[in-house]
Amino acid sequence: MNGGSGAVKNGITDAAISAKLATRKHVSLPEFDITAKVMLVGDSSVGKTCLLTKFRDGTFLSGSFICTVGIDFRNKVVEVDDVKVKMQIWDTAGQERFRSITRAYYREAEALLLVYDVTNPTSFHNVRDWVTEIQESAKTDAIIMLLGNKADLVASRVITTEQGQNLAEESGLAFMETSAKSGFNVELCFTALARTLRELKCGDHAQGKPDGRKSLRSYISQNTSTGGCSC
Numbered sequence: 001m002n003g004g005s006g007a008v009k010n011g012i013t014d015a016a017i018s019a020k021l022a023t024r025k026h027v028s029l030p031e032f033d034i035t036a037k038v039m040l041v042g043d044s045s046v047g048k049t050c051l052l053t054k055f056r057d058g059t060f061l062s063g064s065f066i067c068t069v070g071i072d073f074r075n076k077v078v079e080v081d082d083v084k085v086k087m088q089i090w091d092t093a094g095q096e097r098f099r100s101i102t103r104a105y106y107r108e109a110e111a112l113l114l115v116y117d118v119t120n121p122t123s124f125h126n127v128r129d130w131v132t133e134i135q136e137s138a139k140t141d142a143i144i145m146l147l148g149n150k151a152d153l154v155a156s157r158v159i160t161t162e163q164g165q166n167l168a169e170e171s172g173l174a175f176m177e178t179s180a181k182s183g184f185n186v187e188l189c190f191t192a193l194a195r196t197l198r199e200l201k202c203g204d205h206a207q208g209k210p211d212g213r214k215s216l217r218s219y220i221s222q223n224t225s226t227g228g229c230s231c
């Protein structure tokens, strides 16, 4: 006897099952498979916010420069070999007065983009201090890439590609030159991070976990052109 309310299986009525299925239809599936926390660091005005905006929205913030206050967050989902990677990108303020705020976030970062400006020698010379700061505060296995930004400013460039490469090698970092203005290497640097983090988080590690920094360097050397910025 089921009193007209439909069949009863394991104490659950057909009506209850239909109601449950109806609710499930409205439950959206997650929009990503893994999360990757990436932090942009480097001196003030080297172009961290512009790199993030170019990658996320495809636009370049030209004109008056508004410095970041403390820290800002943006998300972008990129697909790597059928895995949706939600990149949670933290844009930090380069100014010294915000350093204690931004330092608190290092521990969470899985990857860091350390940016200097190829037209600004001070920003390049400060890279070593940033590396020390990262080593003191970030996870030991965080992957780090050095970016020489504003590669479009050919006439006012003072730091050569070779100098950037040498410094990166000395510190064991992956390296790339970028231009937030022209978009040169912008997509590539973020997707290289997404790809490496995807490999670390969901790859087949039967032969042991890969070295993320090594994987990133090899992916970049295979995918960057040697011709430089044609902007």
Ligand code: GTP
Residues within 6 Å of the ligand: 042, 043, 044, 045, 046, 047, 048, 049, 050, 051, 061, 062, 063, 064, 065, 066, 067, 068, 069, 092, 093, 094, 095, 149, 150, 151, 152, 153, 178, 179, 180, 181, 182
């Ligand atoms: P803070 O927020 O103070 O840490 O600075 P930031 O590193 O975020 O610098 P931001 O992205 O705000 O850029 C500073 C200035 O550099 C702005 O006027 C940008 O328009 C300019 N800029 C950024 N990237 C590039 C680039 O690749 N090429 C050129 N030509 N200008 C750039």
